[in-house]
Amino acid sequence: MQGWLSIFIMLIVGLAFGGIMVGLGVLLGPSKPSPEKSAPYECGMPAVGDARERQSVKFYLVAMIFLLFDIEVAFLYPWAMALRDLGWPGFVQVVLFMGLLLTGYIYVWRKGALDWGADK
Amino acid sequence: MFNSLSAIVPMACVTAAAIAAMTAEAFRAPRERMPIGPLGIVGLIGAAISTFLLWNRNATSFDMVVADNFGLFVTWILILVGILSIAFSSPVVEREGLPLGEYYALMLFATAGMILMAMASDLLLIFLALEVLSLAVYVLTGIRRDSAVATEAAMKYFLLGAFASAFFLYGIAFTWGVTGSTNLTKIGAAIAAQSMAPSPMLLFAMGMLFVGFAFKVSAVPFHMWTPDAYEGAPPPVTGFMSTGVKAAAFAAFTRVFLAAFEPLRGEWADVVWAVAAATMIVGTVVGVSQSSIKRMLAYSSIAHGGYLLVALLAGNDLGKGAILFYLATYAITNLGAFGLIGLIESRERANDQISDYAGLWQQHPWLAALMAMFLLSLGGFPPFGGFIAKYYVFIAAVQAGYTWLAIIGVLTSVVSVFFYLRVIVMMYMTPASATPIRVPSIPAIAAAALVVTAVIVLYLGVLPAQVMDWAAASIGTIF
Numbered sequence: 001m002q003g004w005l006s007i008f009i010m011l012i013v014g015l016a017f018g019g020i021m022v023g024l025g026v027l028l029g030p031s032k033p034s035p036e037k038s039a040p041y042e043c044g045m046p047a048v049g050d051a052r053e054r055q056s057v058k059f060y061l062v063a064m065i066f067l068l069f070d071i072e073v074a075f076l077y078p079w080a081m082a083l084r085d086l087g088w089p090g091f092v093q094v095v096l097f098m099g100l101l102l103t104g105y106i107y108v109w110r111k112g113a114l115d116w117g118a119d120k
Numbered sequence: 121m122f123n124s125l126s127a128i129v130p131m132a133c134v135t136a137a138a139i140a141a142m143t144a145e146a147f148r149a150p151r152e153r154m155p156i157g158p159l160g161i162v163g164l165i166g167a168a169i170s171t172f173l174l175w176n177r178n179a180t181s182f183d184m185v186v187a188d189n190f191g192l193f194v195t196w197i198l199i200l201v202g203i204l205s206i207a208f209s210s211p212v213v214e215r216e217g218l219p220l221g222e223y224y225a226l227m228l229f230a231t232a233g234m235i236l237m238a239m240a241s242d243l244l245l246i247f248l249a250l251e252v253l254s255l256a257v258y259v260l261t262g263i264r265r266d267s268a269v270a271t272e273a274a275m276k277y278f279l280l281g282a283f284a285s286a287f288f289l290y291g292i293a294f295t296w297g298v299t300g301s302t303n304l305t306k307i308g309a310a311i312a313a314q315s316m317a318p319s320p321m322l323l324f325a326m327g328m329l330f331v332g333f334a335f336k337v338s339a340v341p342f343h344m345w346t347p348d349a350y351e352g353a354p355p356p357v358t359g360f361m362s363t364g365v366k367a368a369a370f371a372a373f374t375r376v377f378l379a380a381f382e383p384l385r386g387e388w389a390d391v392v393w394a395v396a397a398a399t400m401i402v403g404t405v406v407g408v409s410q411s412s413i414k415r416m417l418a419y420s421s422i423a424h425g426g427y428l429l430v431a432l433l434a435g436n437d438l439g440k441g442a443i444l445f446y447l448a449t450y451a452i453t454n455l456g457a458f459g460l461i462g463l464i465e466s467r468e469r470a471n472d473q474i475s476d477y478a479g480l481w482q483q484h485p486w487l488a489a490l491m492a493m494f495l496l497s498l499g500g501f502p503p504f505g506g507f508i509a510k511y512y513v514f515i516a517a518v519q520a521g522y523t524w525l526a527i528i529g530v531l532t533s534v535v536s537v538f539f540y541l542r543v544i545v546m547m548y549m550t551p552a553s554a555t556p557i558r559v560p561s562i563p564a565i566a567a568a569a570l571v572v573t574a575v576i577v578l579y580l581g582v583l584p585a586q587v588m589d590w591a592a593a594s595i596g597t598i599f
Contacts, residue, residue: 103139110146 061113072101127179127187130167130195131235134202137163138228145221153220157206157213157565160224164206164231168199183303184242189594190444191239194371197448198238198364201455202231205360207569208459211562212354215467218263226263227360230256234368243292243302243329246372250288250336253368254281257361261353273352280335280345288332294325308380318384326381326388333376336369337425340398347410350418351472355465358414359458362421363451370428374443378435385435392433397528399426404532407539414472416539417457420498423536424450430525431513437595439516444591446513449497449505449580456573457494460487463566464557471557474543479552484559488547490574497577499540500533505580512588 039046079086079094086093108114125132140163141156148154171192179187205227213223233252240246258281262274296302298321299310311322331342338346350358377388403423410416428450431442464471464480464487481488497504510533517526562570580587 100139103143107142107146 058116065108065113069101069105072098124181126174126177127181127185127239129170129174130187130199131232131239133163133166133170134228134232134235137166138225138232141221141225141228145219145225148221156221156224157210160206160228161203163228164199164202167235168196171195171199184245185236185239186241187239189596190375191371193444193591193594194238194367194447195235197367197444197451198231198234201360201364201367201451202227204452204455204459204569204573205356205364207565208359208455208462209354209356211566212356212462212465215465216264216354218354223260223263226256226260227357229253230260230360231364234364237368238371240372241304241375243295243304243307243376246376247285247289247292249368250332250372251285253365254285254336257357257365260357260361261349263357264352264354267352270352270354273349277345277349284332284335284342287328287335291325291328291330291332294321294328298322298325304375304380308382311381312383318387322384323387326384327391329376329381330388330391333369333373334395337366337373337428338422339395339425339429340402340422341395343399343402343422343425346422347415347418350421351412351414355414355458355462358418359455359462362418362458363454366421366425366428367447367451370432370443370447374432374440377432378440382435389433392429393522393525396426396429396433397525399423399429400529400532401426404536407536410539411474412472413461413474413477413543416474416543417454417461417498420536420539421450421454423532424454424498426532427510427513427529430517430522430529433525434513434516434520434522436516436520437592438512438519440595441588441592442509442512442516444594445580445584445588446509448587448591449509449577452573452576452580453494453497453504453506456570456577457491457498459566459569459573460491460494463487463559463562466558466560474546475553476557477543477546478550479556480547482552483556487559490570491547492544493574493577495540495543497581499537501537503578503581505577505584508581508584508588 075097076094079090083090137160141159144154144156144159171187174187175189175192177187178189181187206224209223209227212218213220230253233249233254233256237246237249237253240249258274258278261277262270264270292302295307298319299307301307301310311318314322335342350362353361377392381388400423403419403421403426407416407419407423410419424446428443428446431439431446433439434442461472464477469476477491480491493504497506500506500510502508510529514526514529517523517529
């Protein structure tokens, strides 16, 4: 616990310093608010709208499908590195894995999850 | 390579059927009718046959999947649950216009996960199986996408379930940290070696694992999601998840706590005692005040989880056999009840209030009789399966010295009879309302499922010896 004392002092000093500065500013500084001054970005572009807009659910779908099919590479590289050690059993397993992924791909495609057109 | 794969054949059958269902759905034209449900039943029958052939063989695959008789017995229950759920689903899927292929594919994937969970002998594999079944069941809960109740149910179930999974995974990590393995046998050996003075870390790990399991079997105080999820899901799905998930989770629960963590019994016994008592009491007392039949059965299923915990705590030979027998009886009976609720629901009216059942006897004497039978079995009346199951649980508890727990169990069981009987009184002694329930014709497959369920409930109640022997024989293989 000895080594932590200096860090603890540092924390206290940091908090106290920041607190005192902000406190002095509030106490001593003049306060004349105007709409420009109280905008979130006082010296930037004026805000054009709410940041919480509705996004199309397709973005989530595509992101999720990307994740799923991206993982396959994470399995293929180690298998490729260990190809000779794993031999035919390893090959069969990877083909089975790819077959399952392919089924999923066909399903996603046929269900129209990859169509980015207007809604039918 | 190939003879070591025999233990995974049952779940491979179910998975193959699920993938076939998914592919069929991909090529199905909109509105085209395809026999996807029967396809799933074929896969499940394949799994049942392979399970039968694996009996007494103790096959092992990858050192992680153990097809011992215990796992196989639970697998049989799960396969039966799967087949009956699919049979009960067909009229509901049609009526609600649910996506045909996805519905059955998810149900089959969940069943495969449950079977894997019952046979897994490695904590990581148990976790994977738990996730496979949970994810499928979350989606099934919310499969009525346009219903606000269903969406709320699925969201609650998903969020709380994700938390529980995190607890479980944390428990696995700590167990691995202390014992250096995720294999249940090795964990058991490592714990036995230091059971005189278990490290606090190990107790922490055990607590985390307990929370994960307690959530899945909806034991108090981790039961909050149960009534909402059971109410929002379509009734056959509720039947499926209230029986299948519980059976699979109890199988893994038993394996982990009565095999690997058995040396620490002194540490967990009191906790399980308290949780079992709380589960029975809360499930029963809150169930009394429900006016929706689905919520009532949800609380009843919480209470049944409590009786199963009593059997688990007893942990003697009788208790272990009683867990399996109770799971089988409870699963079949509850499935029948929810299947029937699914038939009684209609597109215009939910018909899920207990008062909706007034005078059902006049309109549909057979449905009323079957419902009465399922409810009496859940309440533990002879000559139905529920009576024998409860009898064995309480005998086991008394023999193991948990007399007080048995007394609580019997008392709550008596109180629970109140709410089961209330429905029966509604059906038989209350005059029908102005707009009584009219059930359209029942499809043959659902009617057959009802008959099969009723026959099994009666069989388990009148001639329990054979199944009890099997249960006892399966317990002998792991403990």
